[in-house]
Structures are given as structure tokens and as C-alpha cells.
Amino acid sequence: MNILVCIKQVPGSNKVEVDPVTGVLKRDGVESKMNPYDLYALETALRLVETYGGTVKVISMGPPQAGQIIREAFAMGAEEGILLSDRKFAGADVLATSYTLSQGVREAGEFDLILCGKQTTDGDTAQVGPEMAEYLKIPSVSNVKRIVSVDDDAITVEMTVILVGATNVGRQLAPRVAARFRTGLTADCTVLDIKENTDLVQIRPAFGGNIMAEIHTPNARPQLATVRYKVMNAPERNKEKSGKVTVCDLSNVALESDIKVLDVVPKAKEKFIENADVLVVAGRGVKSQDDLNMIRELADLLGGEVACTRPMIEAGWFDAKKQIGLSGRTVRPKLIITCGVSGSVQFAAGMNNSDMIVAINKDEKAPIFKIAHYGIVGDLYEVLPRLIAKVKAEKGA
Numbered sequence: 001m002n003i004l005v006c007i008k009q010v011p012g013s014n015k016v017e018v019d020p021v022t023g024v025l026k027r028d029g030v031e032s033k034m035n036p037y038d039l040y041a042l043e044t045a046l047r048l049v050e051t052y053g054g055t056v057k058v059i060s061m062g063p064p065q066a067g068q069i070i071r072e073a074f075a076m077g078a079e080e081g082i083l084l085s086d087r088k089f090a091g092a093d094v095l096a097t098s099y100t101l102s103q104g105v106r107e108a109g110e111f112d113l114i115l116c117g118k119q120t121t122d123g124d125t126a127q128v129g130p131e132m133a134e135y136l137k138i139p140s141v142s143n144v145k146r147i148v149s150v151d152d153d154a155i156t157v158e159m160t161v162i163l164v165g166a167t168n169v170g171r172q173l174a175p176r177v178a179a180r181f182r183t184g185l186t187a188d189c190t191v192l193d194i195k196e197n198t199d200l201v202q203i204r205p206a207f208g209g210n211i212m213a214e215i216h217t218p219n220a221r222p223q224l225a226t227v228r229y230k231v232m233n234a235p236e237r238n239k240e241k242s243g244k245v246t247v248c249d250l251s252n253v254a255l256e257s258d259i260k261v262l263d264v265v266p267k268a269k270e271k272f273i274e275n276a277d278v279l280v281v282a283g284r285g286v287k288s289q290d291d292l293n294m295i296r297e298l299a300d301l302l303g304g305e306v307a308c309t310r311p312m313i314e315a316g317w318f319d320a321k322k323q324i325g326l327s328g329r330t331v332r333p334k335l336i337i338t339c340g341v342s343g344s345v346q347f348a349a350g351m352n353n354s355d356m357i358v359a360i361n362k363d364e365k366a367p368i369f370k371i372a373h374y375g376i377v378g379d380l381y382e383v384l385p386r387l388i389a390k391v392k393a394e395k396g397a
Helices: 036-052 064-075 096-106 128-136 168-181 288-302 310-314 381-395
Strands: 001-007 010-011 032-034 057-060 080-084 112-115 144-150 153-158 161-165 184-189 193-196 200-206 211-215 225-226 277-284 305-308 335-339 357-361 374-377
Touching: 001 036, 001 096, 001 128, 001 211, 010 064, 032 036, 032 064, 032 193, 036 057, 036 064, 036 112, 057 064, 057 096, 064 080, 080 096, 096 128, 112 128, 161 168, 168 184, 168 225, 184 200, 200 225, 288 305, 288 381, 357 381
Parallel strands: 001 057, 001 112, 057 080, 161 225, 184 225, 277 305, 277 335, 335 357, 357 374
Antiparallel strands: 010 032, 144 153, 193 200, 200 211
């Protein structure tokens, strides 16, 4: 197994200066060392060779004194080193660095595996590895915690994060996966972020949406989280992109289950507010259950669905599936009309990414107007009948 490790010489301390004329880091008289993350990559390569056999080579780009870290790699067990050095490389950005290194890799020969440190301590971009992969037309995987196994066809790696949709199926699957891996699981996340040490920052509503809890899983991998529907933007499709499909054959033993299906009852089709392009929302300003008829009439005229706030659920006027907010559903319709909704933080978090928000409320200081694209200050019992009549007139109904 031939492995190439990309390494870089970085300053040994944070006390560095930049030449005001050239804009390049002053390296004369500055103690240097191998990038710490690259040391991890080199150690991984050496362990793989111990297990599977092969050779380890290193490649670096920098001034002549960068040869110091190549000699350090030799001392650790690398067999060959390549140094790309030219004054023209001074101050190279990520794109230029990635291109130059990829050309050096091509000249160096063929490799079964190329390893890079997660990032460098002087640049912190974490972009060179993926950009090299693009230039070399090879697949890449980032944020790998551990290489589990290597065979002729594939390299199995341990990932740091697994995200599952917070659907009915996802809420059943994710806990079982977490139990199998003996790791933590955070359910119904609305915000996600990741730290430099790969710890996943998981934020979710708690206590009925009255507080937002921030949760970390520092001592276990992979980190699992279920993510609410429409919390994030869907990626745009690119017809030019393609990839390799690997068919995984599982033995019948692995597919056996202790669950016995006694009967299957077809479920009646229902419409979900998460999928609606238009929503008309009833809030606390609706005085009686009979008054919901005008909310439904407007929704029908616009080809949309009716939704509600939490007080409507507590009053027993709606099914819980119709609630918008942290303790309900997250929606992103093209148009949402709120009727008598004050716009609490919990409600707004479930709909503030809608394409068009129209708010109707008689309180001009209601928080809903802070996020609405259009606001109507008035009594919904006066505004809605006129709006319904206007829509009917436009449609010729």
C-alpha cells in the first residue's frame, strides 16, 4: 500500500510578523515545526503500513528550510520526501497551493491513499485537501476520526457526525443506531454548528420551547442528531455532478428482526403543513372555534393549508400536527398569512424563513411585525372578510 502524506512547516509560536512590502510571513529567525495535524496524518499512515504493508512518502511545499520537517518525517518512519520549493510560491493562496501540490503528486507517481492533516495552524482554512482532490479527480472524505479497515476495493472510515431527519421513521431509527454505537443522540435539533475539534454543537428547544438547550457529545463518536424538517436549505441539484454507487450486500442474518408484523393497515393520505406552499395561520386573536371557518375559507381560496399557534392546540381546536413553532412544526412556505398571531420567539423560530410573511394584528407593537414582509394593523374580523372578498373578485368566484 503506497501512502502519500501532505505535510507543512508552520511557525512554532504565535509571535510572527508579516513583511509590509511583500505581505509574506517573515520566517528568518522564527522557530518552525511540522504542522501538528499533519503529524496525526503521518502517524496514521505509518500505522496502516505496519498493518497492511507498503511505503510512506511525504510531500511539502515551502522554502528550502522546509526540508527540516521532511527529515523529521524520515526519523518517524517515512521512506521518501518531496519538497516543492520556488520563490514564486511565496505567499501562495489556497488555490495556488492546492494546484501546486496536486501537480507534485502527479509527478511523484501513483498512490493508494493520500492523507492530509485537518488544517494548518497558521492558515486554518481546511481547504487544501479537498481542493487537491478536485484537481486530481479523486474522491475525498473530511473530518475522519479513524480508518477502520482497508481492502482491495474500499477504505472504511469512522465518521464524527451522523445526521438523521427528524421524521417518524428517523426518530425510531436514530435512537437504535445510537444505542448500537454506544454514543449520544440529540433529538429535534433546530441549529447545528461544529467546532474545530469536531465537537458538534447541537441546539434544540426544551421545556415546551421556552428555552433553547445547547448540547455537546465530547466523549463519544460518532455524534448523532436528528434534524427538524426544513430547518436547513436543501442543496441545489447539479446535473453535471456524479459519483460512485457501491452496492452493499448484507447477509440474511443481519436483516433478521425480533419484531413480528401482525397486520398492515393502509394509512389515509393527509396533507402536512410542512409541504404547503401557502399557509393561513390562526392565532390567539381568533375568538371562537366557529370563527375558524373564515381562516379555512381564505386558505382554500389560495390553495393552501390552515395552521395554528400553540394556544389553539391547548384549546383543543386543532390537531397538534397543525402547530407551527419550536414545540410544533417548522415550515418554509412561499406565502404565510398570520391572523391574530402575536409572534412569540417560539412561533417565529418555526416560520421566519418563509419566502413571504403577511401579518394581520390589531396591536401595532406585536413582535410578528418585526419579521413580516407586509403588515396589516387591524382587527382580523374586519380585514379577513374584505381580503376574502378581494380574492374571490380576482378569481371571479
